[in-house]
Amino acid sequence: MATRKTPPNDSVLVAKKSAPNSRSTTSSRARTTPAKNAPRKQAPSKSAPGKGRGSSSAQQGPSASSRAARGAWMGVSHVAGGTVRRVGASAAELEPEHRRDGIGFFLLALGIVVAAREWWNLPGMFGDIVHAVAAGTFGVIAYVLPVVFIGMGLHMFRHPRGHQPTHRMSIGLGILALGSTGIAHLVGGRPAAGDVDAVRDAGGVLGVISGGPLAAGLTLWGAGVILGLVSFFGFLVLTRTPVNRIPQRLREVEATIFGGHAPTEERDYAQSDAVADDLHGADIGNRARGGAPRRAADVHHGDEPYEQAAEVVGRGPRGRGRGSRKTLGRQRGEQQIYDIDTIEGGDPADGSAADEGERATSAGAAALARARGSRATTSRPATTDEADTTAVETAGGSKQRPGESPKAAAARQETAQRPAAEVPQRQVEAQPTEQLPQRVEQLALAGDITYTLPESTLLEEGTPPKERSAANDRVVDALTEVLDQFGIDAVVSGFTRGPTVTRYEVELGPGVKVDRVTGLSKNIAYAVASADVRILSPIPGKKAIGIEIPNADKELVSLGDVLRSQAARNNHHPMVMGVGKDVEGGYVVANLAKMPHMLVAGATGAGKSSFVNSMITSLLMRATPEEVRMVLVDPKRVELTAYEGIPHLITPIITNPKKAAEALEWVVREMDARYDDLAAFGYKHIDEFNKAVRAGKVTLPPDSKRKLAPYPYLLVVVDELADLMLVAPRDVEASIQRITQLARAAGIHLILATQRPSVDVVTGIIKANVPSRLAFATSSLADSRVVLDQPGAEKLLGQGDALFLPMGASKPMRVQGAWVNESEIHGVVAHVKAQLAPNYREDVQQTAPKKEIDEDIGDDLDVLLQAAELVITTQFGSTSMLQRKLRVGFAKAGRLMDLLESRAIVGPSEGSKARDVLVKPDDLPMTLALLKGEDVPDDAVASGADGGPVDLVAQAQGDLDEPGEQYYDGHDGGDGSEDAWELTQNGR
Numbered sequence: 001m002a003t004r005k006t007p008p009n010d011s012v013l014v015a016k017k018s019a020p021n022s023r024s025t026t027s028s029r030a031r032t033t034p035a036k037n038a039p040r041k042q043a044p045s046k047s048a049p050g051k052g053r054g055s056s057s058a059q060q061g062p063s064a065s066s067r068a069a070r071g072a073w074m075g076v077s078h079v080a081g082g083t084v085r086r087v088g089a090s091a092a093e094l095e096p097e098h099r100r101d102g103i104g105f106f107l108l109a110l111g112i113v114v115a116a117r118e119w120w121n122l123p124g125m126f127g128d129i130v131h132a133v134a135a136g137t138f139g140v141i142a143y144v145l146p147v148v149f150i151g152m153g154l155h156m157f158r159h160p161r162g163h164q165p166t167h168r169m170s171i172g173l174g175i176l177a178l179g180s181t182g183i184a185h186l187v188g189g190r191p192a193a194g195d196v197d198a199v200r201d202a203g204g205v206l207g208v209i210s211g212g213p214l215a216a217g218l219t220l221w222g223a224g225v226i227l228g229l230v231s232f233f234g235f236l237v238l239t240r241t242p243v244n245r246i247p248q249r250l251r252e253v254e255a256t257i258f259g260g261h262a263p264t265e266e267r268d269y270a271q272s273d274a275v276a277d278d279l280h281g282a283d284i285g286n287r288a289r290g291g292a293p294r295r296a297a298d299v300h301h302g303d304e305p306y307e308q309a310a311e312v313v314g315r316g317p318r319g320r321g322r323g324s325r326k327t328l329g330r331q332r333g334e335q336q337i338y339d340i341d342t343i344e345g346g347d348p349a350d351g352s353a354a355d356e357g358e359r360a361t362s363a364g365a366a367a368l369a370r371a372r373g374s375r376a377t378t379s380r381p382a383t384t385d386e387a388d389t390t391a392v393e394t395a396g397g398s399k400q401r402p403g404e405s406p407k408a409a410a411a412r413q414e415t416a417q418r419p420a421a422e423v424p425q426r427q428v429e430a431q432p433t434e435q436l437p438q439r440v441e442q443l444a445l446a447g448d449i450t451y452t453l454p455e456s457t458l459l460e461e462g463t464p465p466k467e468r469s470a471a472n473d474r475v476v477d478a479l480t481e482v483l484d485q486f487g488i489d490a491v492v493s494g495f496t497r498g499p500t501v502t503r504y505e506v507e508l509g510p511g512v513k514v515d516r517v518t519g520l521s522k523n524i525a526y527a528v529a530s531a532d533v534r535i536l537s538p539i540p541g542k543k544a545i546g547i548e549i550p551n552a553d554k555e556l557v558s559l560g561d562v563l564r565s566q567a568a569r570n571n572h573h574p575m576v577m578g579v580g581k582d583v584e585g586g587y588v589v590a591n592l593a594k595m596p597h598m599l600v601a602g603a604t605g606a607g608k609s610s611f612v613n614s615m616i617t618s619l620l621m622r623a624t625p626e627e628v629r630m631v632l633v634d635p636k637r638v639e640l641t642a643y644e645g646i647p648h649l650i651t652p653i654i655t656n657p658k659k660a661a662e663a664l665e666w667v668v669r670e671m672d673a674r675y676d677d678l679a680a681f682g683y684k685h686i687d688e689f690n691k692a693v694r695a696g697k698v699t700l701p702p703d704s705k706r707k708l709a710p711y712p713y714l715l716v717v718v719d720e721l722a723d724l725m726l727v728a729p730r731d732v733e734a735s736i737q738r739i740t741q742l743a744r745a746a747g748i749h750l751i752l753a754t755q756r757p758s759v760d761v762v763t764g765i766i767k768a769n770v771p772s773r774l775a776f777a778t779s780s781l782a783d784s785r786v787v788l789d790q791p792g793a794e795k796l797l798g799q800g801d802a803l804f805l806p807m808g809a810s811k812p813m814r815v816q817g818a819w820v821n822e823s824e825i826h827g828v829v830a831h832v833k834a835q836l837a838p839n840y841r842e843d844v845q846q847t848a849p850k851k852e853i854d855e856d857i858g859d860d861l862d863v864l865l866q867a868a869e870l871v872i873t874t875q876f877g878s879t880s881m882l883q884r885k886l887r888v889g890f891a892k893a894g895r896l897m898d899l900l901e902s903r904a905i906v907g908p909s910e911g912s913k914a915r916d917v918l919v920k921p922d923d924l925p926m927t928l929a930l931l932k933g934e935d936v937p938d939d940a941v942a943s944g945a946d947g948g949p950v951d952l953v954a955q956a957q958g959d960l961d962e963p964g965e966q967y968y969d970g971h972d973g974g975d976g977s978e979d980a981w982e983l984t985q986n987g988r
């Protein structure tokens with residue numbers, strides 16, 4: 001393999017280091033080489049100046065033999081050096097899993113060799129050497145070395161992909177070795193370094209180093225205590241046990257030895273087999289590490305991520321064997337964390353870059369800065385085999401592409417030949433290994449209750465992220481081929497792999513039209529055998545076209561990982577939720593309080609309900625019922641039932657759409673009440689008010705009996721807006737409009753989810769007032785436009801793949817939604833329910849006034865109310881005034897006047913004269929209430945004047961006969977009446 005395909009980095013490396021022939025076989029890069037290669041090809045002759053001179057000096061006699069010897073030595077060293085480099089490079093070419101397997105086997109073999117000598121006294125020189133090294137270094141501790149080596153080897157096999165745990169183990173073992181050999185040194189009588197045998201029987205050289213000076217300085221016991229502590233610390237690092245978790249770890253160990261369940265083990269891997277296999281093989285958490293079996297019986301319906309994708313995942317690319325192709329591309333960095341907080345503040349790209357700069361680890365940050373900083377350092381393809389072949393062909397003939405200038409060709413070739421080793425590699429954030437500490441709150445309202453937020457171990461870990469896979473390499477090949485076939489001067493310059501899609505970056509040569517690539521979307525889809533190709537031009541913040549192609553091997557984004565990410569840890573706001581991961585593999589969290597309202601839409605099965613579950617669970621994980629209360633509306637009756645009875649609820653889950661509409665009206669009233677408070681106490685936002693209340697700065701009037709308490713945030717979740725719009729479109733729309741326009745300062749936030757993002761459900765008014773959007777896969781382009789005002793959502797993959805357009809962002813970002821399964825939800829809900837019962841507000845569903853709008857009014861209620869108001873306030877019953885002021889047609893104005901007459905608000909028509917108005921302005925509110933079908937107190941009825949409202953009330957109460965049918969008899973107007981009206985208006 002290594003001889004057939006010399007990897008590009010090898011080829012460049014060898015060329016630089018003067019291996020003359022390396023190009024001829026390969027040439028992978030020939031296409032990209034000529035300009036630069038020429039001098040490089042000269043390198044060997046440069047390194048062999050002796051040759052040239054040799055031929056002349058051969059005639060010089062005596063020094064010829066020494067030169068020949070030197071030449072021979074150089075030759076041998078070249079061959080040897082080249083071989084070593086080639087083997088090294090080939091090893092680097094291996095898949096990371098194979099490399100780790102190789103290390104695993106090496107450690108196993110080492111363990112066996114050391115055991116053979118230290119345990120079974122292997123005789124002979126080999127045994128002596130092993131003993132000299134092992135015991136010489138570690139002293140008597142060498143007895144346990146085989147266990148350590150074999151253990152680490154097995155660990156490598158079990159976790160072929162991660163590297164963090166191995167680093168931790170190495171550090172832990174190092175510290176433990178220092179401590180324990182030091183103790184062995186003390187116990188072994190503190191032999192002098194020169195006494196080899198005694199040193200081997202004590203703590204070895206390491207023991208002399210760690211124990212000797214300590215004992216000399218601190219006495220034997222002092223040194224012993226210090227070394228004991230050092231060893232203990234090493235052990236804790238090795239076993240990943242923070243001191244505060246020692247009791248829990250002991251319980252886990254006890255549970256493992258004596259059976260039963262440790263608390264953290266009560267998790268349930270209800271994943272599809274394929275995904276679970278993925279998880280299983282990849283270090284997914286305590287349970288998998290403990291080897292506890294998964295319980296198939298625990299798999300719930302609807303509790304499986306990527307339900308239909310199981311088959312695809314099952315026969316992912318790993319099953320099909322891998323080539324040894326070189327991959328290209330920038331590596332994904334999970335340190336890249338988008339916090340919607342940051343994005344909201346300004347340019348998303350800038351925000352994230354700044355974020356990255358701050359948070360990346362030093363190694364990752366340096367690489368990231370390089371990757372971001374200049375185009376020249378953006379990753380370039382380290383070529384594939386196919387590219388190699390093409391390169392050979394083009395190298396032999398034209399090195400320029402059609403229409404390309406020689407200079408451009410040279411520049412392109414120069415960049416394209418950069419070795420993979422120079423590709424900036426971004427550090428991948430480790431799966432969070434530390435669980436979050438539990439937050440404990442003393443509840444203010446129920447002072448005797450200490451509320452503990454759920455432990456983060458209740459949420460499982462997801463699939464460890466892959467940096468690249470063979471599937472990515474195949475796609476890069478296919479894309480390169482398509483670009484070549486169509487003679488487009490463009491290179492696939494890198495890719496970032498997200499959990500469900502990979503974004504390939506294509507950089508254009510000078511003078512190449514973007515349309516030439518975007519116009520190829522169908523050919524690209526054909527070449528990569530996937531219908532779901534989405535092209536972004538450009539990638540926001542980058543000079544490159546993005547081609548997003550689904551991963552054949554999807555990764556599960558678990559809510560637990562998102563909430564344990566740095567982005568979520570750094571933000572202590574109770575309304576922060578885990579959204580998922582973006583295409584670059586960065587965790588996305590969002591502060592719902594800053595959204596401030598969100599529309600979540602997508603076709604059935606696209607992942608809305610899963611998102612809503614993740615959102616509610618996020619809040620339960622992070623917020624006490626005093627911080628966040630919820631109104632959950634679930635007309636489908638299935639999605640949110642799991643949350644019934646949680647103390648965060650302000651009313652039982654509402655399943656009846658009519659009641660939901662009423663609940664929205666309650667939310668409006670609650671909002672008004674909060675606003676009144678803010679105004680009364682002089683605050684602009686509920687946060688300021690709450691702060692002042694907590695600080696005791698808000699003083700009530702002396703006679704007030706009210707007990708001041710901070711207002712919790714109120715999250716109103718409607719899981720199917722369409723159902724509400726069906727029963728009471730006008731009321732629902734009006735409530736939503738009012739809430740969304742004002743509620744932000746009152747700490748009230750709306751999440752509206754729908755699977756029917758059509759204009760009759762997501763009306764213009766709703767859209768205008770709900771600024772943040774989350775679009776899961778929609779069934780049509782039109783739906784995508786309704787949600788996002790742009791196409792894109794129709795190309796999403798479903799199952800949590802989404803476009804997220806938070807308020808203030810100009811371009812949507814693609815995210816894979818966080819997944820939380822039913823058993824996790826049950827765990828979290830059980831935890832919160834066990835601590836506190838819900839304290840429902842009675843008024844939410846009860847005080848909403850009963851309304852019965854008369855049939856003849858029908859859909860005209862709004863305009864009729866306006867007409868009544870106009871007529872009563874002006875005391876002028878003119879139809880043409882209604883026409884003009886309400887901008888309605890003649891027929892409609894006439895009908896309104898009929899309705900007003902039938903309710904005894906105006907008298908009958910009197911020809912061209914304006915009608916008498918029978919209701920006094922003072923009675924306007926009651927009249928309007930009656931028209932709206934609201935209950936009016938009896939004492940209000942008695943105050944009716946001139947029989948108007950009294951009649952109306954009486955009629956509403958059935959005391960009068962239905963008024964006779966009266967038809968409007970035409971235009972009431974001569975000009976006189978209109979003028980009179982104008983006069984009235986002017987006179988006011």
Ligand SMILES: Nc1ncnc2c1ncn2[C@@H]1O[C@H](COP(=O)(O)OP(=O)(O)OP(=O)(O)O)[C@@H](O)[C@H]1O
Binds near residue numbers: 305606799
């Ligand atoms: N974030 C995710 N990660 C993995 N799989 C997911 C995710 N979201 C959804 N899925 C998969 O898609 C299926 C359907 O998701 P979900 O029930 O949330 O869709 P929906 O849009 O609410 O559909 P409906 O409107 O019919 O209720 C889930 O059962 C799950 O298998």
